[in-house]
Amino acid sequence: MGPLAVLSHSSLSLAHLFLHKLQKQLVALINLLGDWAAFIGAVLILGLASSWYMIDSGTLLTTEREAPWVTWTSAGRIDADPYTRAHFARLGTLQLTTEIARSYIAYTDSDGEKLHSSCDYFIEGREPRTSWWSLTVFDKTGQLIANPVERYAFTSQSIAIRPNGTFTVTLAREARPGNWLPTGGAGRLALVFTTLDARAPVLTPQDGGGSALPEIRRIKCR
């Protein structure tokens, strides 16, 4: 039993030692891989997500907001920041420079609920002090909504204005009296309010109080 038992015990210890070392190395490797996975994940999330957010939604650095309206302050300009440039390249639009025009876009009503063709809305505003303006309804991808009366927009030349300079537009699927913009069955909607003559104030208070950007109120949903 003597020498054979010693040999067997010694070889067992060696194997044990080897396995123990291997286990330690594996744990170290797993820790290192975990660190790198966390590093790559953090870099991708921080880098790409922050870029996507700033291009898609904009921040105070690139946009002016008065709920629910958003405008990109350097749209179309030759000195536009890279976020604005990327935003409109992604949209695929040709913007007029903000030196001569401003475009305000709303995807929600004034309470923050998404605009949808299954609901009716009142858009109430005061005529801005600009030489020309328009209000257009699109679906969420920027396409026009087909309708039997072929009406897609109101402009300062075509809208019926009250004597006190205010106006109301009804956004609805079925015909409504007054300034009616049909929404058909488009689903999610986008409203674009464009003003020419960028020097005229739109966001600043007007004569009647409040800005010239219209308020969008939900009337009812089906």
Added chain:
Amino acid sequence: MPIKLSDKLKNANWQLIIAAPVAAGILHICATYAAPYLTGASAYSRLAPALPLNKMHILRPVTPGKEPLPFLSPDARYAMCRFDTSQGPVKVSATLPPDAGWTLTVHSPHGDNLYAAASTPGRVTPVLIMLVPSSDRFLGVTPEARGVSRGTQPPLAVSATRGIVVVRGPNGAFAYRPRVLAGLKEAHCSGRTF
């Protein structure tokens, strides 16, 4: 036995933790600058195939299913000219009527407004510009140098190699539409060789 927070902090890979925001910042900048080039269909690439070179073309009214661009409002009629100044300067002329809402803009392929003019109510706005490839190119001998009186104000030079000129006329009530169309027909775009 639960690992203490101090041990966790001691064993943390601080080099990677510090490197992460730096690398994320570099990725953020690269992604933002690359985004305009990664988009499948820019406005220029959508419009260019349908527009003749160095010639003003009046687009059909914007209607559902026939929108050349997303968010292009049907509140106006558009005349566009795709220009390329590599073979010589391109002359652009238009007369913006004395109505509100008319604009003439020169866009680069990336959508920047290289030049923009808007109409003034009550006053006709003539626009005469010469699109030139760059400021250091020879543009030919001036009329004065050839001993010919110019007679008119020299055009404004705008440096641009490729792009699109857009003339926009507000699409008012039905009775005004022939007038808008006539205004767009007044806009011209023509190439000149060196």
